[in-house]
Amino acid sequence: MPDPEFFDQGDLVAVLTTQPLDRLLDYKAPEGGCFRGAFVEVPLGPRKVMGVVWGPGQGDFDRSRIRSVIRVLDVAPMRDEMRTFLGRAADYTLTPMSMMLRLATRAPGLGDPQSMRKVYRLGEGVPDRQTDARRRVLEVLREYGGLSFTLKELAEMAGVTPTVVKGLVKQDVVREEDSPRDLPYPHLDPDLPSKDLSDDQATAAETLRAGLQSQKYGTTLLKGVTGSGKTEVYLEAVAECLRLGKQALVLLPEIALTAEFLTRIEARFGARPAEWHSGVTMTERRRVWRMVGQGDAQVVVGARSSLFLPFRHLGLIIVDEEHDTSYKQEDGVTYNARDMAVLRSAICGARVVLASATPSLESWANADAGKYEKIELTSRFGASVMPEMRAIDMRVESMPASTWISPTLRQAVEDRRAKGEQSLLFINRRGYAPVTICRACGHQIGCDNCDARMVEHRFLKRLMCHQCGETKPMPDACPSCEVEGKLAPVGPGIERLAEEALETFPDANIATLSSDMFGSARALKAKIEEIAEGEADIIIGTQLVAKGHNFPNLTLVGVIDADLGLQGSDLRAAERTFQLMRQVAGRAGRAEKPGQALLQTFQPEHPVIRAILSGDENGFWSAEAAERQAAGVPPYGRMAGIVLSGPDVAAVFDLGNAMARNDGPLRQIGAQVFGPAPAPIARIRGRHRVRLLVKADKGAPIQDAIARWIAPLRLTGDLRLSVDIDPQSF
């Protein structure tokens, strides 16, 4: 069936809504007709819901019973490119379209007529004739410069009828736009002077520019140690993108802490970009959404969800720290923002730059296979060098029980303090202690709803479950044997380490940085800025500080437990630990002062620890690649996780077993299914979770097979199924 661009009143249109239905709904186009992609309000039973005109209706019902679209919402129609993107993303992640649409309509107020009024400001056209009334309208607009008015406001201020304004709109003397509160963003100028790039940087920037000029899709892996100047290089790609009149999107992990980054953009382009993340106010979000759609926001710095903004002409997506696990969204729609960035760019002919000091094995393999272009910056910028890395063998350090700062590390911190330099003590664990145990009966306090231990948070004075967020006060008596005063913390979290540091370095200025210790991202950001200015001798931090912050006076990184990530059976554990340790170490010695990283470990001979210390990345990746290849797992094979959950564990397992038995569609493509087995976290919020893992050859159509496999299932009761393509742990 042809897919017309415009539907006249009464034509049948198929509408996609955000309601969890498995199909499009037919409606009649409203008075005035509507464009394909139009945002509309439609009746659904007794309710009104928002939807998008997806194409021509099927008309296989009694036409007379088909209802009309109520109205077309006052925003630009969704572009075809976006519809294609949502469709392909849904196919890739095996997500219902309604859920994909939800990601793309996150703008608050979308569908709220009050917030969707038209506004008017000065346009570029010249009036065909002057009248008094027209002159007054122009005077008002000139007097108020960049401001926009609603029709009513403008007509009243000029003392004219709305028709006068409308007449001027026809000639583009007055411009009609979509939202009342959309103040324009200041212009970002790509031609302001940039830093003098080193030869390596200049070559890299030139390669990226050439890619942009091709105006064709392509992905580049920009690899270089922390501090090698990758950001400066990709900002030149952003500049080229702006020169071509296109929009750029920069994705960052830990977006709420991007103060430093925004300042850098401002320094380079003379103005701040638009931001998109959970910390952005509702009003501002709506502004971003619309300005992006009009092509008026040149650069967006955002979290992974900004991939679903309605860019008008997207030219470039930067995925900074592309290996970061926070790009994987695990709630609701399961997707990896890095992969979606590539998909989105392939559809609209944009370029992608994946920047990292420690790329994911996936990207490394794609570059290796020639699918991605690869640029490498091999040394740190200027005089600064990578920190010296050493292990502290904890088997030979003598220290009291329940302490974690070894004498060697303590001495190193003292040395830095004597020189007036900062040290970072890194521990990747929030809270006071990961386990609370009863010394009378051995009971460990667990979450009532999850298969997880409760973590003591002294700062919050509560026990907290890191899976479901449930908290409760620390009891006086053991919940199991009821003996009082016997509950004791086991193992260190950041708060306990901070306590030890206070005792060990009583006169030092110590700053503790953990995401849950600050009321807001703003407070945390302020703290980080203070530290960057030298406001602390010792910084105690979790993963949060490993990401991209620049502390010029920091010269020592002490990793409290380098072995932490190596436990467990996850095949990605080695990759994760390698990336995290190299990245944390990279925090040391960014300026002219050389840095050092000390890793406390009980297994200094472990191959991963050895690779971290030697910095032999290629050796590490090759070994890792060989192992994954032998096991046939990503990136050399395909995997998907099917998580089944429900309140009744037997029912969940029954379903899993039935699925494993009826694996016809999987066998057809040569895929294997493993499980059901308890999911990595076997119970969350009272729901038991069971996982089936599907493994197939690299080229196998795994989504298609899984779709056919799960299609006949009828989920009864409270059973739920979710698909995770390319799971993070396997």
Ligand code: ADP
């Ligand atoms: P990366 O992104 O690889 O970690 P950055 O781009 O942040 O590296 O650069 C590290 C530091 O070096 C930053 O403080 C940056 O301002 C500085 N820097 C990088 N390139 C240049 C340059 N060409 N001229 C001056 N300073 C630079």
Ligand code: ZN
């Ligand atoms: Zn819980």
